[in-house]
Every structure is written in structure tokens, then in C-alpha cells.
Amino acid sequence: MNLTRVNSNDHPELYQLIGPIEELYQLVPIGQIDVSSDYVNYQLIGPIHAINDAVFYNLELSNQLEAPIQLLAIEGTPQFQLVGPVPRLARIRCRFANDSHRLVDLVWTDNNHRMYRYAKLAHTDFIDITTFEGHQWVFCDALDGELNSLNPGGVKKFIASVHQNSHRRRLRVSAISSVEGLTLKRIILRLLASKIVDHWNSTDCCDCRSIGLFLESLRLPICIQVQLANFLISCILYQFKFDSNRSNIGQKRLFDGLPLIHFLFSFTALFMLNPFVSKIRFSKDELDKILRDADEQRDFPALLRSLGQLAFRPTDGFSLPSSALSQMASHFASLSPFSAFHWANGLFALLPSAENHANSEVLIVSLxxxxxxxxPLLNANKLRAFVKTEISRQCVSFWQIGKAHLASALTLCVLRILLMELSYLEAIQNGVCRVDLIAEAQNIWSQMLSADELLKVDPGAFLRLSSSLFHSALGLDYPLTNPLEANIVVCLKKCSNEMGSQNGLGKCDSLYCASLFDLLSAHLATxxxxxxxxxxxxxFEFLIAHSERDNLEILLKQLAKNSAIRCGECCEKVFRSLCDLPMPSPFNLEEIWSIETKSSGKKETQAQKIDESQLSWASLLSLSDECLAxxxxxxxxxxxxxIVLSADFAVFQPEICLRLLISLMKIxxxxxxxxxxxxxxxxLAEEAPKSRSLEFGAKxxxxxAHSADSDAFPVKSDFVSFCLAIFQPIDQLDCDQCAKRDFLxxxxxxxxxxxxVLPHLLTSFAPLIVQLLPDFFVSSNFYRRTLREWPxxxxxxxxxxxxxxxxREIVRRKKCFNKLLPFVISSSLTGDRELCFPMYLLFSALDENDLALLSSNLSAAEKLKFSRLKVQFYASNKIIG
Structure with missing residues (x-):
């Protein structure tokens, strides 16, 4: 370890400390340079450990202003300090040298904790740098981001940083995150990865298929393939930090002409799509990290290239893994309205460059x-406007050039926006705004269908069915003449047959049929x-044919339980035809069919009619609801x-009596x-929670309500007060979750x-109702965040x-709640970033004075929540009046 003076005309007081860092613990006081001046103290502190794989840190300590400097060892500790009175520490020049036998990345971390690859250092390479306050430097392995050693002791990752506070400046060189030595398994994985890299470099045109043939020649066991793929996934996550940012300092590509991430995703996709190792998927955390990096870097081409390599199947067309697509959907649901618009704009801008690459076009449209x-579309004003203008024009372009699979997917986006805005017509009180909104929607849809040839190029009646749905939302009848109706049936049957054929999909490819399936299944009742x-x-025939590669069982259960479907003969015919269809996977068809046939079975086993003279309260209690009717x-x-007036309720259980009373009033x-x-x-006798009691009270x-005999119920006001006293906060109930939900x-x-039924009592009960409302908003927000899986x-x-x-009822009778609604909103702020529709309705009942009153009586934290929702409310009014 030598401290020498550097001969420099520019810096006459430049000293250089050279030597392996493990020798610093042997230092003793080496002297002092006496210069008198005003000063503040600073010190150089860092833990010292022995290093087996020698990576040298050559520190050049530069001081532009003369000052006394002393380098001391701290007795009894593996630390050293550099102390002395100096006015300021101008800069620290460091020389990083790699004495290991692997390629090493020198990574710089800025004040925002973003990592940039500064340089790659091979064996015996070195580089001189200058550090400043807040900068950190890390040695990482160039492949997977770790610095592992083949020696038993292991190697550390080092950070050199300069910090400053109000009294001192400090340079710190510290060793962090000690990593254990490589195991034999990891050594084998590195060797296999190096063979694949060598094969990649030695081949002029290398793709997934050539890599697959090379892997077959290696004859690796499945377990080794799985571990190798997982190892390369960790490499992907490290490389993505730098390949997604083209402005990195010292950015270099490992392979000539292609970035490393292209190779890694190609290789990993090969394993992910292998049926023998189908368990390999990106985990939730790993894919989240990729999406976060894409958001931060705003580099959509890099994300698109990565997902494209992941989804490319040379022999089976294009397909995104379901786990990746579902995770993308979850990520999109968490975006703010502005970020969602930025995503849409960025992805849409990639379409022209992907015109000659079918897989890239499909990927962009799918995303x-x-x-x-x-x-959440309610507050995404820019996104809705973007879809109604740019994407709608792109839809027409795709239909005209014959790309029906892309046009159908984008048409669903436009249709979803229009139906969403039309669904809020009921909340618009201004008649002029209602007319404008309807006219805008009709204008957009008519522009999409302006060209008559669009209906001719549609291979599966997608546009005709979409138009019928759009016109039904406007309350209009879509004219279906007999030839047009027959044409729709023919097109749907053609799609069904092509879905089941083995010779390809023809004009109705998989993406088109998937869009048609989503359109029909989402609006089946309509x-x-x-x-x-x-x-x-x-x-129905098309849905069943398409579901052979999806989950047919879920579809059938939804059909059987859908009470909005009123064509029973059609359902029965479809369900009975299932017996003749080849099923892709075995499941209990009879059990599913029994759900639909329960009603007919019950009619066959109807109970015999009881003589009216034999009816009694006890006999009615013994009947089920079906037999009772x-x-x-x-x-x-x-x-x-x-019978009810003569019944002795005390003899029977209160829950059974309440159930029978409710059934009688329903029948x-x-x-x-x-x-x-x-x-x-x-x-009073029913055990808490008193769900049946409240249901009975409502009935x-x-x-x-419309009884002319006022003497039959003379104490309505007292009975309402009694029932309102039953209400309880949900967190105070001592019961299971199902009972709590029923009680709500x-x-x-x-x-x-x-x-x-009793609007004249609302004025007297308004203060009490106002106190009950916040619990519903809190519970709704809680269940919305926690219950995300169907059912x-x-x-x-x-x-x-x-x-x-x-x-909605409160808004209609807002005069009864004069000056009380602001306090409902102030007590119902849950911190949710999105404005829910019930809260929007309450906002619509407030005037400017109410909003001012609300803003002036909130704490700072609550005012922030309120201001966020208030902005979203005003933004929502731009499209719904």
C-alpha cells in the first residue's frame, strides 16, 4: 500500500493511494501535511474484508485546496478513516481494475436509484472515474448481475459513494450483500449457457428452431432444462435494465448486431412453449418488474420486442402465454388515467413500423x-377520446385492407367506449347534453360503417352483430331482413366449422373468432x-365450438344460470346437442345439464295440491318454497x-317463521x-345478524305502500325506527363472512x-340515514379490493x-338531505384513487356551496383524497353532462 504524490501541473496537491483494498486494515498513521486555513472535518470510512478474487480499488484522493490530511486506522475495528481540516472535498478520482477471470459490469447508480452500465471490464482491464456526492458504483457480473466467485470465500459487491450533510463530507467504500460461492449446479448452468452463447455467435442466422435443434443435440434432462431456463430468466431481468434504455453510458451489446435480451427471450420462449416443461412461466413479481421498468423508461419497443419473442411459436402461429396476458391485464387495471393514455398512445405509434410483421401487429392490437x-374508463377522458378518433380510423383501415382479425379486436375497443358512455345517459339531467352524446356516438359508428364494402369483407358477421348491439343501446331496432338474418346464420356456422377443422382457420383466424366469442359471451342476454x-x-353453436379450446364447463354453467336468457327452447336444444359434440376434455356433462333441467324436473315431482281447509301455519312451514308456490x-x-293472524309464532323458530312470511309476500x-x-x-328473537328481519321489514x-287501509299498519314511522336500530357496522358483527355480506x-x-314507499318520512330520518351511509362505502371499497376472483x-x-x-334515490330526493350530503362524502372518503359510481352520484347532488363547505372542513389528509375525487368528477362531467 503506497501513498504517493502525483506530478501534475494542474493539481500540485494530488495524492494517490494504490494497493489491494484488503491491506487497508494494516495501515498506521503516515504523517500529516500542515496547511493553516479555516476548515470543516471530513472522513473516509468503510469496512475492510479479505477478498479472494482480487478486484483492486485504486483511490486517487484529490484536494484542490491545500489542507492537512491524515490517514488513520481505527484500532480494534476493520475500518479506516481519512481525517483533516479541509474547506471542501472537490472530487474523488477512482481507478477500478478487474483482476478476476470473468467479464464484469461497472454500474453507476444515480440519485434516483436508476442503474446505468458505465463500462464492461474484462480480465486486467481498468477504468478511471470521478465520483461526486450521491453517486454509487457497483461491480456486477456481466451476465446475471451477480459477482460470484469459484473460490470458497466468495466475493462482495462494492459501492463507493460520496455523501454530504450540513457539517461534513464523507467518502464511503463499503462491501455489501456477501454472496456464497458457486455450487456445482450453478457452475454447470454457466457452462451450458456459455455453450449456447458460443452457438449463437457462430451461427449467422439463429432463431428458436436452430437453438432447439442444438439443444436436442445436447440431450439435456428435463430437470436441467428447467433449471437452465430459470437461470436465463434471471439474466433477462438483469439485462432488461440496460437494453431497455438506449441512452446508457458506455452501452455495449454483447453480441454483434443483436442485444442479449433478444437471444435470452428466444431461448426462454422455447422452454416456455415446450409441453414437457409447461410449468415454466414468468412469476408475478418478475413480470411486474419488467412492466415497472417499461413504465419508467417509456421504451415500448423494448417491451414489445421482449413479449414478441416470448410469444413467437414457429410452428403454431402467434400466442401469448395466458399467465403473461393476465398479468398485463392486472397491470393495466392499476394504471392512472394519464398513464393508460400514454400506454395506448405509445403502443398505437408502433403499428406503422409493425406493418410488415404479422406477429408484431397482433401483439400490439392484443395489448x-x-x-x-x-x-377504469370513467375518468380516462384522454383515452376515450383517443379510441374514438385514432383507433376508430385504424379500424376502418384494417377492414378495408382485409385484416379482419385486427379490425375486430379494435372494433371491440370502440364499441366498449361507446356502450360505456351511453350507459350514463340516465344520469344526465341536461337534455341538450343527452342529445349531443347520442349524436356523437351515432356519428362515430356511422363513420366506421360508412363504406358499404366493410360488411362484405367481414367473414363472420361481426359488424352486423355489433351494430345490432349498438342500436339496442340507443333503444332502436336494427333492421334484420330475412336475407341478412340468413347471412348471419351462415357466417356463424362457417366460423364454428372452421374452429373445429384441422386444416386451418381460413379467413376466420383465431384472433377474429376470439373477438367474436368475447362479443357474444359478454352480451349474450341482450x-x-x-x-x-x-x-x-x-x-350458441359458435360459442360451444369455440369453447372447445377454452373452458367449456364454465361457459355451460354461466348459460344454465343466466336468468336473463328467456329462450328456453333454444337453450334446451343447445344443451341436448352437447351429447353429440366431441368434448376436448372429460367432465360431468350430466351434472351441468341437471342445472338447466331442474325446473322441468321439479314440475314432474310437484307436490299434490293441499285442501284449503287443511292449510295451517304448521303445514305451510313444512313445505319448501317450490311446493309452497x-x-x-x-x-x-x-x-x-x-292463517298468519292466527299463527302462534312463539312455538316455532323465528328464522323459519320469518322465511315463510317473506315467501308468502313474494308469492x-x-x-x-x-x-x-x-x-x-x-x-327481536332472531340471532344477529338479523338479515331476514330486515328483508321482512322491507317486504x-x-x-x-299502496294499501288504502291505513289501520292495517298504523305505526309505520315507529316500525321504521325500530328496523333502523338493527343496523350495525359490519366490523362489529360476530359471524362469518357470508352472513356479513347478506346483512349488508x-x-x-x-x-x-x-x-x-315512504318518501314523506325521509326528512325526519335523513340525519340517521346520513350516519349509516359511510359504512356502506367503506365496505364496498374493502370487498372491491379483496374479492377479485370469480365468483x-x-x-x-x-x-x-x-x-x-x-x-340514485338520494339524488332524486336531495331536498330531504339539505346540507347533509357533504358530511356523507367527508365520512366516506376511503382513499381510493378512482371515483366509484355511487360516489359520483352523490357528487352530482352537490352545488358549488356544498363543495366549498366540504373543502373547508376537512383535514389536510382528507382534503387530498377529496381533491383527487373532485377532479375526477369534473372530468367525468365532460362526457356525461
């Missing part, structure tokens, strides 16, 4: 459609109501009223049961009944829908 399908029976049957056919309301809608004090005892209010829906159902996610949709119906 654009996934973006529109998953981004199509069944507006289209003739022949077209509906053709739709059949038994009460022809029974007069007076007889049922007498006999004209029934009017006089109020009994025993009803209150039933409600009782609805029953007496029952509470909302009772409040909606109160608004609809649990359906409850979050039901809860938000019920809350939206209640908020």
Missing part, C-alpha cells in the same frame, strides 16, 4: 384491447332478447291472512297482512324500500350496484 378492457331464434341458435295456487288472500303480491306486535318479537313496507345487502334493500368478485359488483341504486 391495446387488453388496455381498454381493464382500465342478443337473446333482440335477435331471432335462428340467429340465437347459431350463436304450487300449494297456494287458487288459495284466496283472505285465507292466508287468517302473493296482492296479499296485505295486518301488522301484529308479534312481528316485533320475531325480529312489509312494500306490501302496505339486507340493509341496503331496506333503505331502498324506505325511499320508494367471489360478483358480490362486490352486487354490493356496489345496490349502493348505486340507493344513491
Amino acid at each position: 391495446l384491447r387488453s388496455l381498454v378492457d381493464n382500465v 342478443f337473446c332478447q333482440i335477435l331471432p331464434g335462428d340467429v340465437c341458435r347459431a350463436i 304450487n300449494s297456494l295456487v287458487g288459495v284466496s288472500n283472505a285465507k292466508i291472512e287468517s 302473493k303480491r296482492t296479499l296485505v297482512i295486518p301488522f301484529r306486535c308479534e312481528f316485533v318479537h320475531l325480529i 312489509l313496507l312494500e306490501m302496505h 345487502l339486507a340493509e341496503l334493500s331496506f333503505l331502498r324500500a324506505l325511499f320508494s 367471489e368478485s360478483r358480490f362486490a359488483d352486487r354490493l356496489e350496484h345496490s349502493l348505486a341504486l340507493l344513491c
